[in-house]
Amino acid sequence: MKGLRKGGLIIAAIGAVSLFIGAAWAHPPFCICKMANATTVRCEGGFADGRGVPGVKLDVVRYDESIVLETKFGPDSIVSFRRPEGEFYVLFDAGPGQSFDVDYKDIQ
Amino acid sequence: MTALASPSRGASLWQRWRFHLSALVLIVPVIFTPVFFQENAFFDGKKGLGQREIGEIAVGPWSVRLAEFKVVAPDAEGRAGYAKTFALALCPACVDEVKAAYLRVGKPRNIRTAGALFSGTPYRQTAEMRIPDRTTADDVLWLTLEGWDGALHQATIPIRAASPITAAWLEKRGRP
Numbered sequence: 538m539k540g541l542r543k544g545g546l547i548i549a550a551i552g553a554v555s556l557f558i559g560a561a562w563a564h565p566p567f568c569i570c571k572m573a574n575a576t577t578v579r580c581e582g583g584f585a586d587g588r589g590v591p592g593v594k595l596d597v598v599r600y601d602e603s604i605v606l607e608t609k610f611g612p613d614s615i616v617s618f619r620r621p622e623g624e625f626y627v628l629f630d631a632g633p634g635q636s637f638d639v640d641y642k643d644i645q
Numbered sequence: 646m647t648a649l650a651s652p653s654r655g656a657s658l659w660q661r662w663r664f665h666l667s668a669l670v671l672i673v674p675v676i677f678t679p680v681f682f683q684e685n686a687f688f689d690g691k692k693g694l695g696q697r698e699i700g701e702i703a704v705g706p707w708s709v710r711l712a713e714f715k716v717v718a719p720d721a722e723g724r725a726g727y728a729k730t731f732a733l734a735l736c737p738a739c740v741d742e743v744k745a746a747y748l749r750v751g752k753p754r755n756i757r758t759a760g761a762l763f764s765g766t767p768y769r770q771t772a773e774m775r776i777p778d779r780t781t782a783d784d785v786l787w788l789t790l791e792g793w794d795g796a797l798h799q800a801t802i803p804i805r806a807a808s809p810i811t812a813a814w815l816e817k818r819g820r821p
Binding site: 563564565566567569583584585586587598602626628630633634635636637638643 | 724726749757760764772773775778
């Protein structure tokens with residue numbers, strides 16, 4: 538009887554888990570950049586499911602495509618750098634399809 | 646001879662209703678069976694590319710069929726903001742020539758910022774495209790196809806044409 542009850546519970550648990558299988562989907566990355574002080578930009582990266590991005594590339598690029606800085610996120614998924622003069626963008630690059638840019642106008 | 650102890654009220658109710666509960670356990674899946682098969686057919690592609698086909702789009706020498714995967718407003722993705730899923734099928738003649746397809750809001754600066762990468766078979770692949778905070782309903786989607794020879798070809802689709810429900814959502818949301 539006890540065995541039957543245990544078996545029933547396992548089947549119920551598997552059934553409940555299967556209800557959520559269809560919900561599995563990609564989780565897009567994010568990179569939130571803000572001014573930490575008058576001269577320093579602080580960017581925090583990650584994925585929507587809560588995964589961090591330690592070691593992921595972050596480039597600071599001028600509008601003419603010249604690279605100002607090539608760096609990587611730290612173990613805490615944060616990177617800080619001195620804000621360049623003029624027009625630039627921050628390129629978060631976690632690989633093909635997982636990379637995007639943050640314009641300097643959006644860093645405040 | 647000893648008298649049997651009468652079961653408590655709770656145990657008695659459980660005894661009485663467990664038969665009905667076990668019947669319910671059988672009936673509930675039967676009720677959801679049609680929905681299950683419909684969803685299955687949709688995810689298998691038997692019901693088309695997506696819930697709303699946008700049409701055939703020429704991209705340089707190639708063409709693709711693009712569709713809204715589901716006709717719903719963009720999904721909330723926590724700190725990543727909002728994202729919208731699109732489905733794409735390469736033209737049969739260009740299946741062997743196209744290496745990758747990307748989609749994003751606004752013109753990409755370069756291939757590294759080409760946007761969400763479509764994944765799946767050449768006949769039906771999907772991509773979850775980020776909706777940046779600055780996006781407005783009048784913005785344009787840029788579709789970039791990359792060939793195995795390194796060639797890049799692009800096409801644009803207004804958000805209003807690609808996903809009217811997303812355009813309506815953006816208008817309602819306003820510019821943050």
